[in-house]
Amino acid sequence: MSQGVDRVIPKPIEDEELLKFAPKIRENFVTYAEKTCVVDEVETLSWAEFGGLVMRVAGRLKSLGIGPGSMVASLSENTAMNLVLYAGVLYAGACMVPLPFSATEAALVKMRSDCGATLLFASPKFRDTADKLGASDIVDLTKLRDWIGDADPIEPVDVEFSDLFDMIYSSGTTGTPKGIIHDHLFRSRQFSRSSSYGMDETGVMMMSTPLYSNTTLVAVIAALVKGATVVSMERFNTVRFLELSEKHRATHAMLVPVQYMRLMDEPRFDEFDLSSYQCKMSTSAPLPGLVIEKVMKRWPGNVMEFYGMTEGGPATVLDCAAHPDKWDTVGQPQPGADMRVIDEDGNELPYGSYGEVVGRSGAMMPGYHNAPEKTKEATWVSPDGLHFVRTGDMGRFDDDGFLHLLDRKKDMIISGGFNIYAADLEAVLRKHPDVADVAVIAIPSRDWGETPLGLVVPARPEADSEEIRDWANAQLGKTQRVSKVEFRDDLPRSEIGKILKRELREPYWEGQTA
Known part of the structure; x- marks a missing residue:
C-alpha cells in the first residue's frame, strides 16, 4: 500500500x-x-x-x-x-x-x-x-x-x-x-458467486x-x-416480458436500467402476477435511485445491482433490500475484489478521493485478443506490482466503502445498456463535407436512459442538420445512432484546445434526478 x-x-x-x-x-x-x-x-x-x-x-x-x-x-x-x-x-x-x-x-x-x-x-x-x-x-x-x-x-x-x-x-x-x-x-x-442472489x-x-x-x-x-x-x-418487449414471467413463474432476471424504466412505465405492469420473483439484477449502467425505489415497491423480490466490466477486474454489488440508504451508489466491492482510485497521472489517491476507478479480482480477462498495446493501455500497475483494470469511470468511495460513480472519463454514452463511445460517432460525423467541427454528448432519454446528441459547427450556411444525422446513422451500428444534430456557432474549448463537454452537457441535464 x-x-x-x-x-x-x-x-x-x-x-x-x-x-x-x-x-x-x-x-x-x-x-x-x-x-x-x-x-x-x-x-x-x-x-x-x-x-x-x-x-x-x-x-x-x-x-x-x-x-x-x-x-x-x-x-x-x-x-x-x-x-x-x-x-x-x-x-x-x-x-x-x-x-x-x-x-x-x-x-x-x-x-x-x-x-x-x-x-x-x-x-x-x-x-x-x-x-x-x-x-x-x-x-x-x-x-x-x-x-x-x-x-x-x-x-x-x-x-x-x-x-x-x-x-x-x-x-x-x-x-x-x-x-x-x-x-x-x-x-x-x-x-461460483450465483448463490449470492439465490x-x-x-x-x-x-x-x-x-x-x-x-x-x-x-x-x-x-x-x-x-x-x-x-x-x-428474441427481443425485449415490456408486455411480453411480463406475460412470460407470469407464465413460467420466473424467479430471476438480469436487466439493464432502461428496461426497468420501461417496465415501470408500462400501464399494464400491475396486471401480472410476479410473486414468484426472488431477485432482479441490474448492470451495464448505474440504476437510478428513483427507479430502484419504484421497483422495490411494485415488484416482489430483491434488487441486486452489479458494477463491473466485460474485461473483469472491478466488481461491486448493491443489495438494495439491505442498504436502502445507498441507492445512489453501485455498492461495495465483492469478496475478493480490490478497488482503488487513481489520478490522471496514475498515482493512487487517498481513500474517499475522486478519481478514475481501477480494480482487480479473481475474474479478470487475460487481455484483448491480438492487441497487447490495447491491453497495456487498459491496465494500471500498483506500487506493489499488482495489475488492475482501468475502468475509465470517475468515482469515489464513501466512508462506508460504497462506490459513487460521478462521471465517465472517456465520455462514454450508455444507451439502452450498451456502451457508445463519442469518439466513434464524431469520427463518422467529421467525414461529412458540411461538418467543420463536432462534439457528441449524452443527453437524457426516456426510452434509452441516455442518447447521443451531435453538436456540429456547420461548414456552410446551407447545411441541413437532419441530412447530416441521417447520413451518419446510415454508417453507424443500430445501438450507436445519433438522436439529433444541433448546430452551434462554435464549441467551447479549454486553453489547450480540449472541447469542454461538461459545459455542453449541463443545460440538458439540469433538473435531472438521475
Whole structure:
C-alpha cells in the first residue's frame, strides 16, 4: 500500500468452489433430465433433450477437428438453438465468439477476421450479413439438427482453467473492435458467486438481453450451471416480458436500467402476477435511485445491482433490500475484489478521493485478443506490482466503502445498456463535407436512459442538420445512432484546445434526478 493511502480491503473468498462448465452441465443432463432447461417462442427443451443436442453438437465439431484452441462464431438473436450451440462449443473445448448483430457490417468483418473463425452459425434474420463476413462455412442455426446429422455424442472435452471460454467484442466504427478474452477461470469465478442472489436448480431465469452481451452471459451461464430453467426472449418487449414471467413463474432476471424504466412505465405492469420473483439484477449502467425505489415497491423480490466490466477486474454489488440508504451508489466491492482510485497521472489517491476507478479480482480477462498495446493501455500497475483494470469511470468511495460513480472519463454514452463511445460517432460525423467541427454528448432519454446528441459547427450556411444525422446513422451500428444534430456557432474549448463537454452537457441535464 502506498504511504498515506487507505483503501477498501477486499474480503477473502471463503469456500470458493471452482467448477468447469461442461462437466457440470453434463451432470445436469442426468440429474434434471425431465425438467425444462430452455424455452423460447418456438420450442421447449428438457435438460435431457438439451443435453442430447449439446453432446452431438460437440461430436460434430470434434469430427471437424474443432476443439481446444479453436474459435466458433455466431450471428443470431436469442433462441434455444443459439444456447444449444453456445453450450456445444464449450463442451467441445472450443471458444465461443458471439458476434454483436447491432454492429456495422464493416465492424463485423473485422471481428470475424480478428478471431479467425472459419465456421459461422447464423440465423436466417442475419444470413445476408453473415455471407459478407468471409467465413468459409456458414450454418443456418435454425437447421442445427440437420447440421448435426448422425454425429455421435461425446463426453466433455477436458480443458484447463487457462483455456479460452468465450470472446466478447466491443462495438466500434473506428479501427478494429477489441476482442475481450474470457478463460474458464474467469467464468468459473463468476458463476461460483450465483448463490449470492439465490440461484439454484429451482430457478427460472428470464433472458431478455442479447446473448452476445456479457450482461446476459453472467446470468445465463450461472443458471445453466445451477440446473435452472432459462426463458429466452428474441427481443425485449415490456408486455411480453411480463406475460412470460407470469407464465413460467420466473424467479430471476438480469436487466439493464432502461428496461426497468420501461417496465415501470408500462400501464399494464400491475396486471401480472410476479410473486414468484426472488431477485432482479441490474448492470451495464448505474440504476437510478428513483427507479430502484419504484421497483422495490411494485415488484416482489430483491434488487441486486452489479458494477463491473466485460474485461473483469472491478466488481461491486448493491443489495438494495439491505442498504436502502445507498441507492445512489453501485455498492461495495465483492469478496475478493480490490478497488482503488487513481489520478490522471496514475498515482493512487487517498481513500474517499475522486478519481478514475481501477480494480482487480479473481475474474479478470487475460487481455484483448491480438492487441497487447490495447491491453497495456487498459491496465494500471500498483506500487506493489499488482495489475488492475482501468475502468475509465470517475468515482469515489464513501466512508462506508460504497462506490459513487460521478462521471465517465472517456465520455462514454450508455444507451439502452450498451456502451457508445463519442469518439466513434464524431469520427463518422467529421467525414461529412458540411461538418467543420463536432462534439457528441449524452443527453437524457426516456426510452434509452441516455442518447447521443451531435453538436456540429456547420461548414456552410446551407447545411441541413437532419441530412447530416441521417447520413451518419446510415454508417453507424443500430445501438450507436445519433438522436439529433444541433448546430452551434462554435464549441467551447479549454486553453489547450480540449472541447469542454461538461459545459455542453449541463443545460440538458439540469433538473435531472438521475
